Amino acid sequence: MADDFLTRLPKVELHLHIEGTLEPELMFALAERNGVKLPYSDIEAARAAYDFTDLQSFLDLYFQGMSVLLTARDFHDLAIDYFRRAAAEGVVHVEMHIDPQAHLARGVSFATIMEGLLAACREARDELDLSTAMILAFLRDQPAEDALQVLEQAGPWLEHFSAVGLDSAEQGNPPSKFREVFHRAAELGLARVAHAGEEGPPTYIREALDELDVCRIDHGVRAIEDVELLERLADESIVLTVCPLSNVRLKVVEHLEQHSLPRLIDAGLNITLNSDDPAYFGGGMRENFAACQRAFDWSDETLSWLASNAIEAAFMDEQRRDLLR
Ligand code: ES4
Ligand code: ZN
Numbered sequence: 285m286a287d288d289f290l291t292r293l294p295k296v297e298l299h300l301h302i303e304g305t306l307e308p309e310l311m312f313a314l315a316e317r318n319g320v321k322l323p324y325s326d327i328e329a330a331r332a333a334y335d336f337t338d339l340q341s342f343l344d345l346y347f348q349g350m351s352v353l354l355t356a357r358d359f360h361d362l363a364i365d366y367f368r369r370a371a372a373e374g375v376v377h378v379e380m381h382i383d384p385q386a387h388l389a390r391g392v393s394f395a396t397i398m399e400g401l402l403a404a405c406r407e408a409r410d411e412l413d414l415s416t417a418m419i420l421a422f423l424r425d426q427p428a429e430d431a432l433q434v435l436e437q438a439g440p441w442l443e444h445f446s447a448v449g450l451d452s453a454e455q456g457n458p459p460s461k462f463r464e465v466f467h468r469a470a471e472l473g474l475a476r477v478a479h480a481g482e483e484g485p486p487t488y489i490r491e492a493l494d495e496l497d498v499c500r501i502d503h504g505v506r507a508i509e510d511v512e513l514l515e516r517l518a519d520e521s522i523v524l525t526v527c528p529l530s531n532v533r534l535k536v537v538e539h540l541e542q543h544s545l546p547r548l549i550d551a552g553l554n555i556t557l558n559s560d561d562p563a564y565f566g567g568g569m570r571e572n573f574a575a576c577q578r579a580f581d582w583s584d585e586t587l588s589w590l591a592s593n594a595i596e597a598a599f600m601d602e603q604r605r606d607l608l609r
Contacts, residue, residue, distance in 0.1 A: 289584055290577065294376045294608055295569045296594035297558055299502050299525035301421070301451065302380040302401065303350045304561025305366035314352035314361070323348065334564050339483050339534050340453055342564060347386055349564075354392060359400025364407055366562075371412040373570035376608055377598055378414060381421040381449050384434050398441045417599040419477060421449040422465065424457040431465040435472075446599035447475035449502065450492075454484040459491040466496040475499055475599060477525075481506035482536060486513050493522065500525055500597060505536060507553075508544040518552035523597040527560035528576055529567050540579040549586075556594040 308330040315322045324330040336342045353359060363380075370378055380401075387397055401418070408414040420438055422431035438445065448469040450462060459478055466476050478492040482503035489507055492498045493516075504524040507513050517524070526548070528540055537543045549555055557576060562568040567575065573587055595608050 290570055290573050290587065291374045293374060293573070293588060293591050294595070295374050295573065295591050296377040296379075296556075296598050296608070297370065297375055297569055298379050298500065298523070298556055298594050298597060299527055299558035299560055300378060300380050301346075301561050302363055302366070302382055303353070303386065304346060304565075305563050306349050306353075306362055307365070307563045310361065310365055311349055311352055314354075314358050318352060318354050318358070320352045320354075322352070334533075334566075336534055336564075342534055342561070343452060346561065346564065350383075350386060351390065353387065354390075354396075356396050356400035356403070359397055360404045361400075363401050363404035367404060367408040367412055367414055367416075370568060371408070371414050373568055375569050376414060377416070377595075377600055377604070378408075379417040379419060379446070379599060381419045381451060383421050383423060383451065384438070385423045385426060385430060388434070388437075394437050394441070398444065402441075402444060415600055415604055417446040418444050419447045419449040420445045420469075420474075421451045422462060423452040424450050424462065424479075425453040428461050428465060431462055432468065435465055435468060442472060442474075445474060447477050449476075450478040450480075450496070451502070454479060454482055454488065458484070458488055460495050463495045466498075470497060477502055479503055482531075482534075486510035489513060489517075493520075499523065503527065503531075503536075505531060505544050505548070508547055508551075514548075514551045514553070517554075521554050523554045523556060523593070524548065525556050525558045527558045527565075528572050528579075529565045530560035533565040540575055543579070545576065546580050554593055554597070555590060556597060557590050558594075 308327040405416045476498045477500040478498045479502040480492040481489040500523040502525045531537050532540050557572050559568050559572050
């Protein structure tokens with residue numbers, strides 16, 4: 285990896301789905317190890333299939349891909365493989381969404397998931413000087429009662445979670461559906477974040493703020509359609525975890541040059557750059573920064589400001605934050 289400005293810039297990742305870091309190479313290795321059949325003839329065929337038309341077309345392959353994750357060792361290998369790549373490109377802290385429902389439904393236990401991921405997180409801290417945080421994400425296209433059950437099941441590992449989140453198919457699954465479980469999470473001392481305004485309307489962003497009491501909006505790019513909402517997001521300094529390459533690959537925007545990012549920044553919003561599902565969207569944190577640098581001709585100062593926003597918004601202890609400032 286080149287020793288350039290963007291690599292050296294200490295980058296904090298606030299919006300990452302750990303299951304979305306599964307590169308085809310590891311997918312095939314785990315499929316072999318576990319005797320799982322994949323719908324691709326080889327690694328190139330898998331990459332070629334990552335040609336998405338919208339969020340759902342991605343989610344179908346995302347859930348398909350994670351079928352190779354069966355043992356604690358698999359979850360460990362998934363995460364440490366990603367942490368090594370991230371550290372090599374200058375990422376210093378990673379907050380990962382985890383989708384327990386997607387694994388529980390396949391007969392993989394909560395204990396299996398956590399044993400593997402926690403081991404990888406310890407190695408990341410000890411060997412890579414990479415800190416991590418975990419976000420317990422609920423699949424919003426599943427019933428709210430299932431989310432409540434998952435929160436219950438997370439009990440023994442609750443200390444390892446900083447927040448709850450909301451992901452998967454957005455349209456038709458408004459934040460208000462999860463009012464009760466987010467309220468319960470708050471009672472348990474967890475912070476709240478939610479995907480909103482990726483494909484869904486700006487009203488979903490309002491709902492996430494009003495009914496789920498979130499401190500960060502994941503994506504949130506459709507806020508650009510609502511001037512009053514923009515003012516509110518700026519006034520309340522709500523963090524948006526924007527994922528530029530994801531937005532292009534899922535056709536939220538056709539070309540990065542047309543992305544609302546510069547306008548969101550001009551509107552005074554607290555913007556961060558993130559990678560979402562790097563194995564599926566063609567780049568990690570460094571490449572997301574680099575693509576924006578090219579598309580918007582941003583100065584080093586702007587790129588540093590974006591990286592610094594994420595340090596301030598992260599779920600990390602103040603000692604670590606001071607060290608990264
Ligand atoms: C996701 Cl980009 C995106 N949106 C919603 N849910 C997701 N899960 C993984 N990536
Ligand atoms: Zn996401």
